[in-house]
Amino acid sequence: MEHASFLILAVNPGSTSTKAGVFRDEEELAASVIRHRPGELASAGRGLLDQYGARVSAVTAMLDDHGISGADLSAVVGRGGLLRPIPSGTYIVNDAMMRDLEDKKASSHASTLGGIIAREMGEKYGIPAYIVDPVSVDEMEPVARISGIPMIERRSTFHALNAKAAARACAADLGMRYEDGRFVVAHMGGGISVGAHRYGRVIDVNNALYGEGPFSPERCGALPAEDVIRMCYSGQYTEDEMIGFVTGRGGMISYIGVNDMRAAYEMIDGGDARARLVVEAMAYQISKEIGAMASVLGFDVDATVLTGGIAHSRRFTDEIEPRVRGVAPLMIYPGEDELRSLAMGALRVLRGEEAPASY
Secondary structure, eight states, X not given: OOXXXXXXXXXXXXXXXXXXXXXXXXXXXXXXXXXXXXXXXXXXXXXXXXXXXXXXXXXXXXXXXXXXXXXXXXXXXXXXXSOSOBOSSEEEOOHHHHHHHTSTTGGGSGGGHHHHHHHHHHHHHTOOEEEESOTTBXXXXXXXXXXXSTTOBOOOOSOHHHHHHHHHHHHHHTTSOGGGXXXXXXXXXSSEEEEEEETTXXXXXXXXXXXXXXXXXXXXXXXXXXXXXXXXXXXXXXXXXXXXXXXXXXXXXHHHSOOOHHHHHHHHHTTOHHHHHXXXXXXXXXXXXXXXXXXXXTTOOSEEEEEEGGGGOHXXXXXXXXXXXXXXXXXXXEBXXXXXXXXXXXXXXXXXXXXXXXO
């Protein structure tokens, strides 16, 4: 049976850019990275939430530039932000979600604007507005939430959109449904998250933003707790500086001053032994986390999946492969392609293959 055809606008806001794409079903018709001029977003207002109007105007201009009428769109879908913990899925942007998107905590991350922009443009064109697999997707089992002290519960904050998309692609290549498979998926970018995917749910994953798992190009990963406590009380660092080590100024950049793998390998090729050791250590820690998540699945794993921007580096994935080859076949899906992932989430709902979730 033939499907009806759907025209979908996908929007993914970043800190200094807005990515937008239009898809006719699975086919990408247009895509742009709208780079906002210095001061352009700041002039829109004092905070992140004040930027949505300027970004909506930029996306509307992108549609005009490609000769696409908003009246022809079937749906608009945006990147989800720091919402309350929710299961994976494609969510309608409703009033309850809007209240949380506009909350101070959620508005600390640019992805939050995705849902707000989708709602604005959906109302403008009279079409459904969705988000897909925000970073707050939480499908962890109760046993995975225990941290070690009752005052702290382990939380799921990871690259759900890309990790799920890569796992779906892997499942398709293996001739199976994602919901029928067991995968360990490592998203490797500015942050690194490694999750255990069992029958369509991520039952355990390191918190990629707040200090768990491998260190990354910009984040510290798990640290010896006593040493962290002593740093906090040493008087040498402010609270903001300590949080910075966790979320943006730790990891590889704190050791060798770069957060780009190309630059790191240039240093290595120039004979920098410290850079060599740090890059090897990052691959080592990712491999350890893959092994840990394989144990969550009882080492019954259909495939180990590497994805994210760093997966473009064959040199780096070659450092992981020997350490994890005994777990399962290793499959690599470089990059993030988040616009397509967003559009495909909306398309599954529009086709009736998946019911839209309500926040």
